[in-house]
Amino acid sequence: MPNSDSNITSDSKKTFLQTNMSLAIGAAVIAVSSGLLGYSVGHRQGLTVVGYDADAEQLVEVVQKQKTELAAMHKSLNTAVQERDVAVSNSNDLYLAVNKARDEQEQSENLGVLYREVLRQRGGIALAVQHLAIKPLPDNAFEYQLDLMQVNPGKRNASGTVEMRLIQGTEVMTVPMDDKNFNFENNERLTGRWTMPKGFTPNFIEVRLNGPATPVVRRFSWSKGQPVENQSAFLSEIPQAEANAN
Template sequence: MPKNESNETIQNDSTVKTPFMKTNMPLVLGAAILVVSSGLLGYTVGHRQGLTVVGFDADAEQLVEVVQKQKASLEALNKSYNAAVQERDLAVSNSNDLYTGMKVARDEHAQAESLSVIYREILRQRGGIALAVQHLGIKPLPDNAYEYQLDLVQVSPNHRRASGSVEIRLINGSEILVVPLEDKNFNFENYERLTGRWTMPKGFSPQFIEVRLTGGAKPIARRFSWGKGKPIENQSAILSEIPKTAANAN
C-alpha cells in the first residue's frame, strides 16, 4: 500500500508540473525577450553616450585652441597699443619741447633785432659805418670743393643803400685765381650775406684769399690768410655742378 501511494504522488506531481510550463511558456519567453532587449538597450545607450563624450572632448580641445589663439592675438594688440601710446606721448612731448624752443628762439631773435635797431641808430648818430667786409668763412667740402660765406655791412647816416659787386681772389705768390661767385652783386641797407661754392684746381694751394668790393666811393680790398680745415661730410650739393676757379690776368 505505501508504494502505491508514493507512485500516485509522483504521477500527480508530474501531471501538475507539465501543464504549468505549457501554460506559462509565453510569460517565460516574454521575460527572456525583455532581458535581452534591456541588455541591447543598455549597450546602445552606453555606446552613444561614449561617442558623445568623445565628441565633447574634441570640441573642448578645439575651443581651448581658439581661446589660446585669441589670447595671443589680444596680447599682441595690447603690445601694439602700448607702443602706440608711448610713441604718441613721446611725439607730444617732443612737439611741446619743439614749440617751447621755437618760442624761445623767436623771442630771442626779436630781442636781438630790437637791440640791433637801437645800435644802428646810435651808430648813425655817430657818423655810421662805411661799407666793409664783416666776415668771410670758407668751408672745405669733399672732392676739393669749397663753400664761401661772405658778410657785408654798412650803416649809413642818411639810410643810403650800399650797392656794387664783389670779387674773391685766391693768391699764391704771383698766381691769382678768381673764385666764380653765384651772385657777385650786392644791394642792401644794413647787412647782406653772400654764399656759394667752387672747385679748387688740383695742385693749387693759396696763401691768401682776398675780397674786393667795387661800386662805392672807392674800391675796398681785404686780404685773409688761407687756412684749411677738416672737410665737411655728407653734403647734399651735386659737386659736379660747382663752378671751377679761373685765372685772373691782373
C-alpha cells in the same frame, strides 16, 4: 493505485508548466530587452563622451589662439601708445624750442635796430667786410660766404661790385663769383663755390669792394681746414668757418 497517483503527479506538472510558460517567456523577453537597451544606452553614452572630449579639446585650442592674438594686439597697442606719447612729447619740446628761438631772434633783431639807430646818430659805419668764411669741399672745391655791412646816417643803400682774389707769392687768381653785385641798406650775404687749380695753394685771400666812394680792401690769411664729406644742397646749411684776418 500507484499508477493513479503517478498520473495525477504528471498531469499536475504539465499543468504547472503550461500555466507558467507564458510567464517564463515574458521574463526572458524582458531580460533580453533590458540587456539590449542597456548596451544601446551605454554605447550611445560612450559615443557622447568621446564627442564631448574632442569638442572640448578643440574649444581649448580656439581659446588659446584667441588669447595669443589678444596678447599680441595688446602689445601692439601699448607700443603704439608709447610711440604716440614720445611723439607728443617731442612735438611739445620742439614747439617750445621754436618759440624760444623765435623770441630770441626777435629780441636780437630789436637790439640790432636799436644799435643801428645809435650808430647812425653817431655818424654811422662805412661800407665794410663784416665776415668772410671759406669752407673746403670734396674734389678740391671751396665755398665762400661773404657778409657785408654798413650803417648810413641817411639810410642810403650801399651798391657796387665785389672782387675776391687768391694770392700765392706773386701769383694772383681771381675767384669766379656767381653774383659780384651788392645793393643793400644794412647788410648782405654773398655765397658761391669755385674749384681751386691743382698745385695752387694761396697764402692770402683778398676782398675788394668797389663802389661810388673809395674802394674797400681787406686781406685775410689763408687757412685750410678738413674737407666736408657730406656737402649740403643749400649753401646756407653749411656751417660757417672764419678765416684769420691780417
